Amino acid sequence: MKTRGxxxxxxxxxxxxxPFVAGDFYINLATQVLIAVVFSASLNxxxxxxxxxxxxHAAFLGFAAYICAGTxxxxxxxPLVAAVLALAGTxxxxxxxxxxxxxxxxxxxxxxxxxxxxxxxGLAYRWVGLTNGDNGLTGLTRPHPFxxxxxxPAAFYLATLLTTGIALTVIAILVGSAYGVSLQGTRDQxxxxxxxxxxxxxxxxxxxxxxxxxxxxxxxxYVYYQRYIHPxxxxxxxxAEGLLGVIAGGSGTLAGPVVGAALVVILKNYxxxxxxxxxxxxxxxxxxxxxxxxxxxxxxxxxxxxxxDR
Amino acid sequence: xxxxxxxxxxxxxxFRGLIATNDVTMxxxxxxxxxxIGPNGAGKTTLFNQISGDLLPGAGRxxxxxxxxxxxxxxxxxxxxxxxxxxxxxxFPRETLLRNVELALLGLRPGRWNMVRPLARDRALVQExxxxxxxxxxxxxxxxxxxxxxxxxxxxxxxxxxxxQNPRLLLLDEPLAGLSTEERETVRKVIADIPRTTTxxxxxxxxxxxxxxxxxxxxxxxxxxxxxxxRDSVIADPRTREVYLGH
Numbered sequence: 193m194k195t196r197g198x199x200x201x202x203x204x205x206x207x208x209x210x211p212f213v214a215g216d217f218y219i220n221l222a223t224q225v226l227i228a229v230v231f232s233a234s235l236n237x238x239x240x241x242x243x244x245x246x247x248x249h250a251a252f253l254g255f256a257a258y259i260c261a262g263t264x265x266x267x268x269x270x271p272l273v274a275a276v277l278a279l280a281g282t283x284x285x286x287x288x289x290x291x292x293x294x295x296x297x298x299x300x301x302x303x304x305x306x307x308x309x310x311x312x313x314g315l316a317y318r319w320v321g322l323t324n325g326d327n328g329l330t331g332l333t334r335p336h337p338f339x340x341x342x343x344x345p346a347a348f349y350l351a352t353l354l355t356t357g358i359a360l361t362v363i364a365i366l367v368g369s370a371y372g373v374s375l376q377g378t379r380d381q382x383x384x385x386x387x388x389x390x391x392x393x394x395x396x397x398x399x400x401x402x403x404x405x406x407x408x409x410x411x412x413x414y415v416y417y418q419r420y421i422h423p424x425x426x427x428x429x430x431x432a433e434g435l436l437g438v439i440a441g442g443s444g445t446l447a448g449p450v451v452g453a454a455l456v457v458i459l460k461n462y463x464x465x466x467x468x469x470x471x472x473x474x475x476x477x478x479x480x481x482x483x484x485x486x487x488x489x490x491x492x493x494x495x496x497x498x499x500x501d502r
Numbered sequence: 503x504x505x506x507x508x509x510x511x512x513x514x515x516x517f518r519g520l521i522a523t524n525d526v527t528m529x530x531x532x533x534x535x536x537x538x539i540g541p542n543g544a545g546k547t548t549l550f551n552q553i554s555g556d557l558l559p560g561a562g563r564x565x566x567x568x569x570x571x572x573x574x575x576x577x578x579x580x581x582x583x584x585x586x587x588x589x590x591x592x593x594f595p596r597e598t599l600l601r602n603v604e605l606a607l608l609g610l611r612p613g614r615w616n617m618v619r620p621l622a623r624d625r626a627l628v629q630e631x632x633x634x635x636x637x638x639x640x641x642x643x644x645x646x647x648x649x650x651x652x653x654x655x656x657x658x659x660x661x662x663x664x665x666x667q668n669p670r671l672l673l674l675d676e677p678l679a680g681l682s683t684e685e686r687e688t689v690r691k692v693i694a695d696i697p698r699t700t701t702x703x704x705x706x707x708x709x710x711x712x713x714x715x716x717x718x719x720x721x722x723x724x725x726x727x728x729x730x731x732x733r734d735s736v737i738a739d740p741r742t743r744e745v746y747l748g749h
Contacts, residue, residue: 365617365618365620366617368620368621368622369616369617369618369619369620369621370608370613370614370615370616370617370619370621370624371614371615371616371617372617372621373601373604373605373608373621374605374608374614376596376597377594377597377605380594380595380596380597381592381593381594383556383576383592384588384592384593384594384663385577385605385609386555386556386575386576386577386580387554387556387576387577387580387585387586388577388580388585388605388606388608388609388610388663388667389577389580389581389609389610389667390577390605390608390609390614391575391577392577
């Protein structure tokens with residue numbers, strides 16, 4: 193336990209020091225990793241702790257990003273109002289999508305989440321008056337919270353790091369709470385949970401909404417990082433990458449989505465420099481992970497370490 | 503006339519033409535110990551599943567403590583004081599014994615929605631869960647994972663989850679199945695010690711122990727009630743001998 197605290201402290205310090213020693217390329221890469229971490233961590237609430245595999249999580253990231261960009265650029269609303277609107281709207285969308293998707297479970301749930309996300313994706317492409325279609329929305333500037341400019345890569349990285357830290361802490365607390373333990377109960381033994389007095393549907397629906405909210409937070413970070421939004425962010429590829437991050441890192445663990453999301457983003461960035469078909473490499477790496485550590489990197493490494501200590 | 507703990511009227515259930523429950527009517531008084539017997543496939547567990555709300559009946563009515571619950575979902579029935587165990591173990595395999603019982607206790611408390619407070623810090627809950635485990639003789643194993651338990655211990659944990667809730671009506675589905683002679687005695691004592699404020703309906707094939715625990719007996723065959731009455735009258739009935747005890 194003591195060494196674990198030490199590791200966390202060391203990585204935290206190096207994460208804070210990073211923007212002062214690294215170049216802009218690496219700072220931006222790290223920012224992308226953090227955004228992907230928030231996204232995967234939010235999806236992990238559903239996939240890992242609720243046992244509900246979704247292929248439509250990009251809908252919430254993209255929806256928040258579009259509301260934020262749209263209200264700021266088109267309507268000229270201040271960033272704080274735009275952010276609140278984006279998160280409120282995304283949470284509401286998650287509530288509606290959750291109510292629909294939770295009519296099914298397992299593969300049916302997966303397909304419904306995918307279908308709903310494709311609807312949002314299609315709207316972003318076709319509702320040109322609202323979204324500017326394939327051209328995307330441009331002209332977004334980063335906010336100045338408390339008078340601090342986030343225009344430089346380093347400043348934006350630190351703001352993202354802070355947000356990621358808050359997100360992971362809140363999710364960690366959630367998982368250990370009475371609600372979080374009950375949620376895992378509905379994953380492992382839904383029938384028993386109902387017989388014990390837990391409203392399984394409501395527990396899952398709540399988890400869906402919470403997951404949607406945090407995906408919305410990732411969406412805000414994303415849109416302010418890019419200063420631009422295009423319908424492709426709503427595509428299934430975004431959802432699938434998030435899901436890959438969760439599964440590769442280890443679903444149902446706190447560190448899993450962190451490791452997995454970092455792996456996906458870094459592979460994507462580096463591999464795309466050297467080979468055109470980087471998706472193939474990504475696929476090969478994941479096949480390897482699934483073969484060697486079927487339940488993900490974090491549980492896999494943990495098991496290896498336990499074996500070594502024995 | 504007192505309000506019955508459980509009232510079943512003209513209940514019907516069939517699965518694609520296979521009749522599992524056929525016009526079953528039953529009345530169980532508060533505090534009663536009722537034993538359900540019958541050959542395999544008689545529809546005993548199907549009846550339990552309808553009482554607990556896992557299955558909706560095709561026709562008929564179910565009343566718990568005077569309230570119609572026929573279409574109520576399982577969790578609402580649990581909040582009315584109904585608890586059950588399963589013939590096939592239905593535990594939380596990744597969790598410790600303590601966590602298992604905590605989930606049972608949380609089921610009836612508003613605190614189950616708390617998203618902030620670490621569950622491990624809830625001392626009162628931990629204490630109560632430990633007491634429930636001690637009640638079935640598993641007090642010393644609280645921090646073990648379920649996977650580390652023997653089959654007999656798992657059976658007792660199965661009962662502990664239901665008992666922890668101090669239910670008004672408890673449905674026990676073959677609590678002795680697969681247990682050794684000593685383990686049977688342990689579980690028999692656990693069931694015998696349940697206070698009379700809890701009404702108990704029991705499905706069991708071990709007649710030596712089960713008849714001893716029961717006040718009244720209902721014999722089912724092909725989903726139909728064949729004989730129904732006090733223990734001695736049902737044992738004495740020639741139809742019981744023919745359908746069930748005679749082999």
